[in-house]
Amino acid sequence: MKISDIETHVRGNILFVAVRTDSSVVGIGESACWAYPEAVASVVETFAAALRGTDPRRIERHWHLMWRMGPFRSAIVGAALSAIDCALWDIKGRALGVPTHELLGGAYRDRIRLHAIIDGADAEQLGRSAARAAAEGFTAVKFDPLEDTWIDHSTGEIAARAVERATAVRDATAGKVDMIVEVHRSLAPHQIPALLDGLRPLRPLFVEDPIQIDTFDVQTGLLAHGVPLGLGERWQSIWEVREALAANGPFIVRSDVTLAGGISAARKIAAIAEAHHAQVSWHNWLSPVSDAATLTVDATIPNTLTHEHAPAQLAAFGDAIRTGWRVDEGYMVLSDEPGLGIEVDFARLPEAGDILHRQLHEIPFASDGSVAFAR
Template sequence: MRITEVESVVLGDAHFVTVHTDTGLVGVGQSACWGYPTAVHAVVETFRPHLVGADPARIEHHWQHLYRMGPFRGAVLGGAVSAIDIALWDIKGKALGVPVFDLLGGRYRDKVRLHFLLPGTGAETLATQAAAAVADGFTAVKFDPLPANYGDLSQARLVAETAKTTAAVRDTVGPDIDILIELHRKLTPLQAAAVIPALAPHHPLMVEDAIQIDSISSQAEVARRALGVPSANGERLHTIWEFKELLAQGGAQYVRPDVGLAGGLSHGRKIAALAEAHHAAVVTHNCLGPLLTMASVHLDVAIPNFVTQEYSPLDDELADGPARACVRREGGYLPVPTDPGLGVTLDLAGAQPQDLTGRPLTRIPLRADGSIAYAT
């Protein structure tokens, strides 16, 4: 079997790839680098001369070749390699007639627990959305409790308002539902040192990405100082080497790899193994629709240290979009897929541009004085 074509398509802030073979099998993949999809597309175009005519089964060989073609790294390259890697695993599963998780070690669990991303802001809205999610069967919810004007508040008001919103959700869902706190990299390390302890009485499963991702050491330090409040990091990291540094410095109890950014399924299983060796758990990051959700699910099914899978409203809303999964949510869980490969069909013919994030890159948070606040 040989690769005959690599197709790269940008649809708004979504980027998909399809890898075609001379047997008629087609693998599908997606990048999670939603900020710069045309840049990812350009990198995939540079991959084509290596891939066309090659054996798609040599997944690790292709991963290393593509990653090391040039002395440049980062999210754009990571997104491009990830999309190709996912597509190659899809082809291998289809060629062997088995789901991808069978190639990653086999089925470890019988279903995949989900946590629902609450899209709202403010205590009242989030509490209402959390109650609806629990009524729909979810056993975990995730939300951002920071007030909209977080960049202009006094430290005391920032802490009080964040804790108040978190308390509203906890009081609504009760002690049998896990709450996951997403801070979207909005705080400085000094602010994080004040805010995170105030959330401890509400027993969050984790507090994620309190500060900017510029420094792995700083992320690790904030996590170490958050005594009694588990930290989660990694949705914007790209490689096992970055995750290794974070874990070695004691920087996360939960790692958050995104298979569409951190090297696909090949790298995802290595990151999970690194985390396991550090007694850390995996909470896979995902917010861009069914294809990446299903790719993540195959990793979740196969690894022992998985806890919960991110599930976006887009996964339901785009169920009839260009990417369609072979399984549908059952309450707060996804069943284990049984179709060969990823279990995803991708129909790009006539597909419309997608708005997966709802935020133009030029629209970032500003403080009252016109300076740039920490952006998400």
């Protein structure tokens, strides 16, 4: 079996990859670098030139070929490599007629705990969303505690309103549902103590990405406040995770399978986390393709905490992407279909405006005209 071609398909901010072979087996992958899909597609084309005519089953060799091809690293390179790596694992499972998770040591668990992403314009609406999720069987939910106007709020006001929202979620679920509080790297370090001190009595499962990702020691140093943190959504390699865990870990590792090196690297990240007694809850927020790749890893590692579940985002693809993974009362039942367990009809994919489509200039500005961080 040889790779005959590698195609890219961009829809909105999502880049899909199709790796085709001379035996008609096709593997599908996806990139999580939603800000620059065209740039990722360009790198995929560079990698494709080196991979055409090679055996797609030599996945580890191909991973290092792509990583070492040039002495440069970036989210764009990591995303391109990740998409191809996931597609190669899809091919291997399809060619052997087994789910890819069977090739990764087999299923560690029978089903995977989900955390549902919920939203609401205010605390009351957020509480209702949490109650609905609990009624559907979810035992964990994730939400953003910041209002749209957060950038002009005082530190105390940011903390107070976040605590109000988190309290509404706790009360609506009688404290029986774990809370993940997603801050989207929006705050500065001086704003974090008030937020974490306010959230601590509510015992969140973890607070995700409270500050920007640029310094490992500052991020992990926030663990000293005694609230579990989830970090790593934008990290791009196993080495970044190792450095961060070695600094002040453990924390909940939030790397993205379709950004940080694909299934191959995700397995290594999970092992590094395990060596630090850290659990993993991968970032996962695009299509059923990235969902399936992430679930494939979740199914096979011992330290999966929860899997991120975004029902509205997944449903936006309709029947253009068919998946063998099935939700059952807050858990995901493992697919028994070959490969990653997905089928994609590229001709029927929704147009850009119907799925994830975000302009880079859609970032917040403060009332004084200064630029905040994109969320």
